[in-house]
Amino acid sequence: MxxxxxxxxxxxxxxxxxxxxxxxxxxxxxxxxxxxxxxxxxxxxxxxxxxxxxxxxxxxxxxxxxxxxxxxxxxxxxxxxxxxxLAPEPGRLGVLQAAFRRHHALQCGFCTAGILMSLDAFLRLRPRATRAELTEVIGGHLCRCTGYAPIIEAAVEAAAMLRGEAIEEISTHA
CATH class of the missing domain: 3.10.20.30 (Beta-grasp domain)
Known part of the structure; x- marks a missing residue:
């Protein structure tokens, strides 16, 4: 057969x-x-x-x-x-990953990889993304631990950093 x-x-x-x-x-x-x-x-x-x-x-x-x-x-x-x-080299975090770390934007970490990948792709297309746009992007992901607020803050900071803005400027643009 x-x-x-x-x-x-x-x-x-x-x-x-x-x-x-x-x-x-x-x-x-x-x-x-x-x-x-x-x-x-x-x-x-x-x-x-x-x-x-x-x-x-x-x-x-x-x-x-x-x-x-x-x-x-x-x-x-x-x-x-x-x-x-996403990491530029072994042992080093990428901009999004580092922002997630700074903002404690993960707890169990299960959803984090998928959220990072969606944000990375979106920010490549829309480097001047607004807070509302970034919120919409992560809306397609389920997170049971963080309540999304730290994820959004990390995304806003990473977007500003990828645009070359200093961290001090981020709070005034976000």
């Missing part, structure tokens, strides 16, 4: 956080599973598995996407960025 297509594994090649990556997956393998179990990128969390909570958000070709709803075979040839790709 011939093997069904679903039983065959496929080699998927793409760029992951700026470096070439390849992973062997079944056709039905979700990107979350390929990243976490196939490539060790455990910063991408699996929450609701329905695309609602946002914990699994990654950037695919610069656009935020729910990795729990994306088949791994669908990223063939794409540029995928995970939260691990």
């Amino acid at each position: 011939p093997r069904l297509d679903a039983e065959r594994r496929h080699s998927v090649a793409f760029t992951l956080n700026g470096a070439p990556a390849r992973v062997e997956v079944e056709p039905r393998t979700l990107l979350t599973d390929a990243l976490r179990h196939g490539l060790g990128m455990t910063g991408t969390h699996v929450g609701c598995e329905h695309g609602v909570c946002g914990a699994c958000t990654v950037a695919i070709d610069g656009v935020p996407a729910r990795a729990c709803l994306t088949l791994a075979v669908g990223v063939e040839g794409c540029e995928v960025r995970t939260v691990e790709g």
Whole structure:
């Protein structure tokens, strides 16, 4: 009896956080599973598995996407960025990550990676984002610990810093 297509594994090649990556997956393998179990990128969390909570958000070709709803075979040839790709170098935090740390914008940290990825993608498109726009971006994520206020403050600060404004100026523009 011939093997069904679903039983065959496929080699998927793409760029992951700026470096070439390849992973062997079944056709039905979700990107979350390929990243976490196939490539060790455990910063991408699996929450609701329905695309609602946002914990699994990654950037695919610069656009935020729910990795729990994306088949791994669908990223063939794409540029995928995970939260691990936000750090400029090992042991150093990126601007958004450092702002989250300063503002205590995480507690359990489960939602944090997805929120960071959405904010990063949005700020690349809209570096002059307003507080209201940043609030709307994180509105697509569920956080059960922080109450969102510190997340918004961190996002506002990071946006200002990415625009090159000094921290002292941030409170007057926010």
